[in-house]
Amino acid sequence: MNLLLVLPILVPLATAIASLLLWRRRAAQRGLNLLGAFGLLAAALALLGSVSRHGIQAGQVGGWPAPFGITLVADLFSAIMVVLAGLIGLAVAVYSLGSMDRGREAFGYYPLLHLLLMGVCGAFLTGDLFNLYVWFEVMLIASFVLLALGGERAQLEGAIKYVTLNLMSSAIFLAAVGILYGVAGTLNMADLAVKLRDAPQPGLVTAVAMLFLIAFGIKAAVFPLFFWLPASYHTPPVAVSAVFAGLLTKVGVYALIRVLTLLFVQDEGYVRGLVLIVSALTMVTGVLGAVAQREFRRILAFHIISQIGYMILGLGLFTPLALAGSVFYIIHHIIVKTNLFLVSGLAHRLRGSYELKDLGELYRTSPGLAVLFMIPALSLAGVPPLSGFWAKLALVQAGLILEQHAVVATALAVGLLTLFSMIKIWVEAFWKRAPTSGPETAAIPPATGLFLTSPMILLAGLTLLIGLWAEPLFALSVRAAEQLLTPAMYIQSVLGGAP
Amino acid sequence: MEPVLALVVGGLYAAGLYLVLRRSLVKLIIGLVLLSNAANLLIFTAAGLTRARTPLIHPEAQRLTAPFADPLPQALILTAIVIGFGVLAFMMVLAYRAYQTVGTDDLDAMNTTDT
Numbered sequence: 001m002n003l004l005l006v007l008p009i010l011v012p013l014a015t016a017i018a019s020l021l022l023w024r025r026r027a028a029q030r031g032l033n034l035l036g037a038f039g040l041l042a043a044a045l046a047l048l049g050s051v052s053r054h055g056i057q058a059g060q061v062g063g064w065p066a067p068f069g070i071t072l073v074a075d076l077f078s079a080i081m082v083v084l085a086g087l088i089g090l091a092v093a094v095y096s097l098g099s100m101d102r103g104r105e106a107f108g109y110y111p112l113l114h115l116l117l118m119g120v121c122g123a124f125l126t127g128d129l130f131n132l133y134v135w136f137e138v139m140l141i142a143s144f145v146l147l148a149l150g151g152e153r154a155q156l157e158g159a160i161k162y163v164t165l166n167l168m169s170s171a172i173f174l175a176a177v178g179i180l181y182g183v184a185g186t187l188n189m190a191d192l193a194v195k196l197r198d199a200p201q202p203g204l205v206t207a208v209a210m211l212f213l214i215a216f217g218i219k220a221a222v223f224p225l226f227f228w229l230p231a232s233y234h235t236p237p238v239a240v241s242a243v244f245a246g247l248l249t250k251v252g253v254y255a256l257i258r259v260l261t262l263l264f265v266q267d268e269g270y271v272r273g274l275v276l277i278v279s280a281l282t283m284v285t286g287v288l289g290a291v292a293q294r295e296f297r298r299i300l301a302f303h304i305i306s307q308i309g310y311m312i313l314g315l316g317l318f319t320p321l322a323l324a325g326s327v328f329y330i331i332h333h334i335i336v337k338t339n340l341f342l343v344s345g346l347a348h349r350l351r352g353s354y355e356l357k358d359l360g361e362l363y364r365t366s367p368g369l370a371v372l373f374m375i376p377a378l379s380l381a382g383v384p385p386l387s388g389f390w391a392k393l394a395l396v397q398a399g400l401i402l403e404q405h406a407v408v409a410t411a412l413a414v415g416l417l418t419l420f421s422m423i424k425i426w427v428e429a430f431w432k433r434a435p436t437s438g439p440e441t442a443a444i445p446p447a448t449g450l451f452l453t454s455p456m457i458l459l460a461g462l463t464l465l466i467g468l469w470a471e472p473l474f475a476l477s478v479r480a481a482e483q484l485l486t487p488a489m490y491i492q493s494v495l496g497g498a499p
Numbered sequence: 500m501e502p503v504l505a506l507v508v509g510g511l512y513a514a515g516l517y518l519v520l521r522r523s524l525v526k527l528i529i530g531l532v533l534l535s536n537a538a539n540l541l542i543f544t545a546a547g548l549t550r551a552r553t554p555l556i557h558p559e560a561q562r563l564t565a566p567f568a569d570p571l572p573q574a575l576i577l578t579a580i581v582i583g584f585g586v587l588a589f590m591m592v593l594a595y596r597a598y599q600t601v602g603t604d605d606l607d608a609m610n611t612t613d614t
Contacts, residue, residue, distance in 0.1 A: 130578075134578065134582070137586070141589065144593070145589070148593055148596070151596055154611060156596055156597040157597065158612045159597075160524070160597055160606075161612075163586075163589075163590055163593060167531050167534075167535070167590070168534065170535075174535070174538040174539070174542070175538045175542075177542070177575075178542030178572070179541070179545045181542065181546050181572065182545030182546050182547065230613075
């Protein structure tokens, strides 16, 4: 068993357990939180390096041979996602040190954060469908508690919607797994990929694919299944919002891409056409929802939905370039979106409000924050030369090659509306004269300020770096897409022997 | 046996969905429980039912001879039941806290975070 494969799961687990043992020691928990986050990122980078050099890695938990035991697999796509989870985990862990209140710290915020990261990494690394369900539940139960921790009225109302819709999604996922087991007699993804190719009932397999599309579609917040997201993401403390915004919906997108590239490749025209339509509608509804909002985090929450549309657009087009665009888009989006939430948190810290009407003049009072907002905001809208531009460019190119002009036009128009939304925030929060009745700018102690700004600077720097030096990362995305489009490699590394 | 179980599963899904659509918080939870139980029974049924054939190798035989009951779906269901139980416990506490804070169990009154 390759140790690198299990480390991204073991490190957060060990951190969470140690934090639970040190329940009353706040300082020790904070130190462990930082240590665990650094450890996870290091383990993830080591895994990505190893996968990039030696190809797809697979390991069998407990030594049971492949189709019978639980398999852990890391191909390039998985490894990239694990690195992103480690990166966002680190950024949010540092930010939490400066922003989390003592009450939440005393009631297990840090262990929960690391359990959430464990669930996310587990979902990225597993090669077994039922195991994926279990990791989803690990991730969900940690996110349920993080969302409700604190017990404010808005949090509880948001949590009820979030929990209900995610439980429905889990029930549908479980039903799909059950039917699939009835059809193929296995749940190992590589084994399924082999057996589903000549399944006796192709109609039933397509029906199961639709069930997966709905189950993962709810988690990924695609049209018309996104209603839990704008109802809940703006309610918890901003560090929690940021980690949710960065990682949770992307686990749904990851699962969608994984099952639709590996398992359900028989009836491609029907499924992919549907994904294409859904992606266009997701982009449009998300961005129109954002236009109607006047609150910092609600605008950002709606933009998550709109961006999810771009990610699955590549899945709908299904060419190497399009999938590479999707992978690149996910990388870009996770970094940028988390950063924007962190910026909104600092603005709230300074002015005590998320409402755009109460904000203002931040450009004059905190020019650094204005720059830190501008970089991810323009990147989100796809302004060259930032990371979002290259991501959109690849998807648009892929769409034009396939002559899907309607979808390409939608994607470009949505990019324009995204820019409009970002400029709205810029004008309202940063440029306009501050309302006279509003509270004064709060002073932040220097140590806290360091915790709050360093993750933002890190993520903004990465956005710039990806934008100005996109080639290596894009080449990596292309290789990841090639692996996704060649299931034989995945199957061979799990089952061994000739594919 | 399968048709009977299929009807039971369908009935559970229908009842669960109906309850989830009600306005009461308690009925919502009961609905979710029914939905997850329906999924469990669905796994059990879809994987095939084999009566009175335990998956044990006879002392004289070298290997298992078909037909035998597949033990894996039951292991899956057991896991799903445990997870469902934990999530249900959390959901009940959450619902109770929400009832205390908001002062009602009417889901239509819990709309301040909607857009």
